[in-house]
Amino acid sequence: MLPMLAILGLLLLSRSTLAAPASFLDAELLSFPFFSWFSPAPSTFSELEPAVLQLSAFCNPAASDFHVNSSALPLVDFKLQDSYAGLLPITADDGEERKLFFWYWPTSAPEGSKYLTIWLNGGPGCSSLMGFLQENGPLMFLPGMDKPQPNPEGWTTASDMLFIDQPIGTGFSTGPPSVKNEEDIADQFYGFLRQFYDVFPELLAKPLIFSGESYAGYYIPFIADRINLTDAQILELEARRAQCGYDALLAQLTYPPSGPLTLPNGNTDYTPSECDLTDLFKQWCREANPCFREERITDTCPRLDDPLDTYFNRTDVQTLLHLAPTAWSECAPHSIYQTGADETTRYAEVLLPGLLAALPGGVTLWHGLLDGLLLAEGDRLTVQNLTWGGAQGFREAPSRALWEGGERRGTWHQERGLTYVEVERAGHMVPQDQPAVALRVLKYVMGLEGL
Template sequence: MRWASLISVLLLAGAADATVRRVAHAGKHHIEHEHAAKRARAAAAASHHHQVVGRQASAHKFLNANTTRFAVNGTAIPEVDFDVGESYAGLLPISSDPHEESNLFFWFFPSTNPAADKEILIWLNGGPGCSSFEGLLQENGPFLWQYGTYKPVKNPWSWHTLTNIVYVEQPVGTGFSIGKVTITNDDELAAQFMGFWKNFVDTFGMHGYKVYIAGESYAGLYCPYIASAFLDAEDKTYYDMSGLTIYDPVLTWDEVQEPIPAVQFTEYWAGLFPFNDTFRADLKRREKECGYADFMAEYLVYPPKGHIPSRLPGTYENGTTRPECAAIYDDIYEAINLLNPCFDIYQVATTCPLLWDVLGFPGSTAYDPSGSPLIYFDRPDVKAAIHAPANVTWEECSSGNVYVNGTDNSLPPIFLALPHVIDKTRNVIVGHGALDMILLANGTLLALQNMTWGGRTGFSRRPDEPFYVPQSNLSTEATLAAGGAVFGSLVSERGLTYVGVDLSGHMIPQYAPSAAFRHLEYMLGRVDCMNCTVPFTTDVGSTPQSTQPMGKGTAPQGWTRGKQDIVN
């Protein structure tokens, strides 16, 4: 697939028509395929599917008269050959109006961890319009079915082993969620989510629970706006907002997080972008002429020298990006696809072959081999198992608009929503994968250095403290993950922690599950440091940790001029 078509879908900067500045849209894009024959086969199989068989109520903490209709049989989830345990799934309306027709779909997994009493975490994927079941099935849910693998496996890094977690498909029009799309911005999105959340809390009797929110990509907008609205409600019975984690998030205008740092990204990872001298020289010329190199050198410094000017480099006076500057990002993508036809913009170290994905979209290239089964969540037997509407065609990312006219008119979260959440909770983590190119780590750091929280702007220190992932006994051959080493860099000031994660692409809980597990432990207050060798709290009989000096952090984030690693 050519990059120009992906740009038009994701609304990335770099379109040749130099569109007006906007907030970056980022998330896996699902391409619809015809599966009529497959649906027919799956429908026949679904006729033999056993409906939920009630187990003893004593084994179900949240089973009551209000929740019985949502109970999922943990031993009858298609293709999963182990008991997933207690869970609940279904639709709940976005308001208390008895005639409300808009509903959000959820799947809730209670935790067996005693420390999880009276707390719950909400997980959201981005897009906009991408299903949070992507996170469930391939990132941090109780069972995993990664692209290219044979079958679902039990996930030792599941976040439900730490806390109660609910995956919500939102806004309306995403996944199995149904209704009329009416929102034009994320204040309206948050208002709808609050209506859903009140119904969820009432249904499951979770009044007075601490609420944590986590998500990635375009949820970098969703999560701060929802969290900010929870805080503004000043109602701890329903909305006791206590912490936020966002991964590789959309934070600011797309130019800042995409084309401005793009050339330096390819220089740092020169071995993954082995361009010839003439093409690289042309990129460097355009980077200089557009003012991108000077902008990076001036504003990616610690502490910041001041706020980024309202007119960004490479733009006309009306705010639109000059075509020759906008095209830099596009041209990089086109060039690397000639060298690596299996290039994955979400994880740039990926090479051929293409791997089939049960969600229908491995990285940035659609691949549907002949004879492949239905997309997992669109199978009739899976829909029946989780009480999903049979007449809805599930897509990983919606092919329709989830905002009216497809436009989100929200202000980027760094200006109001995110600082508000940091100042009120003093418990916010922003993580970024070093191998992500859909949104660049240095763009995220530029955004944070332009944000004011806790009475000051930006971080005063470079993110160079070591981020340590403990060695553990949790992984299996099917779920191997990093451990026993420094695995990135961090800086923490005034309630905000930035963590750069090595060897991870856009979806950190997928590419670096042990790192994300440590982030969650820290946000929940289970551990009080991420630059120390404290074992995982769920690792009984933990492996002894290294006693060698850790030194500085290792994630290549915060550089300012290509490979040169400048400390300001």
């Protein structure tokens, strides 16, 4: 261990991205502040109990498996914020034995915190619970104390905190050690983060801060560099997006629209190969996440078996449906068009103005925001470029909250017979991901209830 690293604390601020589930953050070096490795014991601690807030539920039911009643910790005789702790594997492979221990503490700040801060101790091989219980956690248990006491200067008063025992072989982490260098440690840490965000996806929205001391001065730059591998890809997509005119197109998405939208590439319905960014985006997503699905971009490994083909190819099912034995597939393996391609010369959108005038119930469109096959921005651009009912586009941006089961599930807007709904936590197949919302929209179309 280098002596200088005994007092080196390295902070890295990372911003969240929406590019892909595996590209959940993009590290940016902020500063190299210095922290004392061994904090001197304060003479007294405040007897004021820390604020205790009610935790928001996470959408993944697996999160409840890690819930901790922090106030029930032995020797603790004051109230604490509830937390989440346990072991998560470093890969999504079945039977993965290598698991890192984590302890996640939501902030106790009354106003909440937009940040998630990770704390790592050094060693190598020292548990981050050292920092939790004797440095910056919500309670202190220092030499000479007979029981833990509240820590009024704990970092949970300002930020969500995530204490992690890493690498494998450290603290409560389990499994056979298998790293040879810092690159291996960074790869395993990155794998753990992917599993962590799969259980707690709401935390993806929080910019990530790395902090640590001593040998963590080695760990953190390599971990940040591993995460930062996606940065060059994101920058390339952003640069090509601007060069191909997509930024200029998105800039025309205003409410109300200022006029007909001008398409890229000379206002022609043509996309040169160098501007076909969809395939490149999907390729990079699959390199980062082998189980990436464009229909729902948050999917991770393991990929679950789909029972449809097996079920509808059962002879007893086909007999009951009055069918002779036949091969059924979810989607046709061949083109359904005689010439192999759809030769329609008009887009379906051009039919909407006439339909809106003719249909008494109007038209309702919806879009799942986790859909990577079709993008919600495309829907918004299409609506804003349509003219119906004597005006072009929506006068106001969709902003009305869609509530279901006491939770906000999306945003919607209606003008002149056209309703547009964006559904949160739903991919390409909205009824599969948000069945209650889908049923609600159907009843709205039927005139049985409002949104």
